[in-house]
Amino acid sequence: MNAARRRADAAENRARIIGTARAVIARSGEVKLNAIAKEAGVGQGTLYRHFPTREALLAEVYAYDVDELVAAAPALLTEYEPLAALRLWFDRVADYARVKRGVFAAVEAGVQRDLAANSHGPIGDALTALLVAGKADGTIRPDVDARDVILLIGYLSRLDEAEWDARARHLLRLVVDGLRRR
Template sequence: MWYDVPVTPVRRRADATENRARIIEAARAELARDADIRLNAVAQRAGVGQGTLYRHFPTRADLLAEVYRADVDELVAAAPQLLARHDPLTALRAWFGRVAAYAEVKRGVFAALEVATWQDLSAHSLGPIGDAVTLLLDAGKAAGVIRPDVDARDVIILIGYLSRLDAAEFDARGRHLLEVVLDGLRYRD
């Protein structure tokens, strides 16, 4: 029957894939500069025409959501990579450094997106980010350097303040507060 026909995913041409990646990176850079990004500035920075930008991202919200999703995916992928190269406490510290960079983008994205879109994005990220935090915490617990009474939800709640810091405070307080959180997660006899 017609509904039994398997659907194959659409493959993008190599140049379209490169354009999309450049657009996302340009949007990320524009967000770091100003949460109120202009799409023509993104297209110009990416070296693409407005038509190309709109073909990939029909609305500003679509583009911002994709920047957010890409950052979440990179943040989640970093956890096992960091654990492969570092001891658990150093890996968690390095991951927190990435969280700080992620929070700067997240703050801009959430300021720019509407509430309904934000809720969808938040639901997308909490599961994978929680899994990444659990991986890091479990490694630290196994090594005896992370308190046994903390879990991923504790950490996510604690680092949630990052999205609430205004731009003027972020550089001065963001990384310092992550060090305070890290210090509180350490196991002590």
């Protein structure tokens, strides 16, 4: 096997591990590395080559979700009116928050603080882009900023898993309604 193919295989394995870990966290919040390796179809050695610790894997899952969430804002603005883009982005926020909650439950407090500190800036920037577009077209109230919205949606981390499906997206829609210019 040539070096380029080995690198491609390694990248595929890494992506499959991250995707599987994300699905496991969203599904159960329980992070057992041997179960993730098995479900991803890789050996434990492969998992540990990519992620030497559980925290390293969780940090990568979290970073991947932050990147996806941030990239979604400008993409949605190219396809939808600002208010619709914000609503669709909030749907992604609900998915992100579910995984974030699972990641934070599984890592130490110090790692949790580092993860949160590294995500607030990019997420705030993405949210600002959505709000600015909505203010420019007159659909979003002029008196709100990203920090207001981040504080409002912080409640997602307090929802019980049993309430998640029934309440997360509904509550985000209430926030969107409150942001709408009357």
